[in-house]
Amino acid sequence: MQNPICLPTAIFLMGPTASGKSQIALDIAKELPIEIISVDSAQVYRYMNIGTAKPEQEILTHTPHHLINLIDPDQTYSAAQFRKDALNIMQDISSRNKIPLLVGGTMLYFRVLQDGLSVLPAADQDMRLQLEHLAKKLGWPAMHQKLSELDPTIAARIKPTDSQRIQRALEVCYLTQQPMSEILKTSQPADFPYRKVSIALIPSERSQLHSRITERFGNMLNAGLIDEVQSIRQRFSSLNMESPSMRCVGYRQVCLYLDNKISRDEMHDMGIAATRQLAKRQLTWLRGIRVSNEIYELDCLSSDSSTRVHNLIRAVTETCAD
Known part of the structure; x- marks a missing residue:
């Protein structure tokens, strides 16, 4: 077995929605030799920009993100496909003497990437x-x-x-x-040829994260989320409430509003509630992996969170180089 210290490094930057992961990753990309890989099951969809908090095109031009805008909203993308794509991209990044920085909140993708998949039959x-x-x-x-x-x-x-x-x-x-x-009790042996460094952005005050979520969803609505969803549904007529893309948080609530099943105020409140539930599930998952994994925890509400993550990554990578 290869010595883990000799393996190339991969950084996992995890945290609940609205914890500031994306901005921190952009800040780090300006200073360190890293490339960003999105770990977000919603950002894989083209045209779904506002509701997924996808970086604007100008940002993507200057700081490319891997695994964004892969498929149309009427298509599907599995965790197995993510693992395959991510490992290929990570190998390419490492071969150019850069460090893959995997950033996102789709915790299933992080787990599958590291631990592999259960032995389930292919779709029939x-x-x-x-x-x-x-x-x-x-x-x-x-x-x-x-x-x-x-x-x-x-x-x-x-x-x-x-x-x-x-x-x-x-x-x-x-x-x-x-x-x-x-x-599901039997998993395939995972081949993860990287020295993983896990960083979790955990809010010190849950109420402040909730305030961020409320502001974030309001900003999405002001930015044109309803028009975005309406345009997507017109473009892809086969979409319905059970389509994976339209089940994403925010999109599902807007669909209900567009179908006249709830009022605009209900859509607003339900969108915020659904986002809070998502954040709760993400935090529960992060608490669970603390038991069996070495993980660095940082307060996402701290004003210097970007600097702390930057310093941590620099320290870890310098140690690996030694």
Whole structure:
């Protein structure tokens, strides 16, 4: 086994939404030999700019970000594809004597990148068509009940209206003849040929993060989020509420508003609430990995958070060079 100290370095910059990860990464890119890789399951979509807090084009021109604007909103992008793409890009960055800085809040992507994927069967188009046909007859809540009978553990984690995840779980059950929850207990050996340095941006005051989230969502609406969603739905007519892109936080609430299912005020409040829930899940995940991983924690509310991250990365990389 290769000595971890001899491996090239990769920086993980993680944190909840509105913790300032993107700006810190931009600040660091001006000073250190790094290249930014986005770890964001929403920023992979083209045209979804405002609601994903994607850097403006001028910034992307001067400081390129990898794994942004990969697919159209009516397409899908898996965690497995992310791992493959990210590892290829990281290898290229390291070969040019630079350091990959992976920045984002999609915690599943970070986990899959480092630990690999569970051994699940590939998508089967015939099986999916059969499940979709059955769902049209019975409805997805009834399909969820079927899943509860086959795999109660997985069913308990999925909402009865979450058609995409219900379909995938049933597909796995039928293809493998065993519960998906049992398969997930066995993971592929992960090949992660990097010396990972994990940095977590954790707010010292949750209420201040909530204030940031409220301001952030308001700014998105003022910047034209509603028009953006309307334009995307007109451009890609096959999109619906269950499309992965339109289930992203903010986009789902605007879709409900555009479909006249909620008022503008309700959309505003629901968007903020959904973003807070997302931040809570992200922080829960970060607390969980502290137990088994070495991780540097910094207060994202600190006025000198960029400087602290910069100094930490410089110290770590200089140690690696020695």
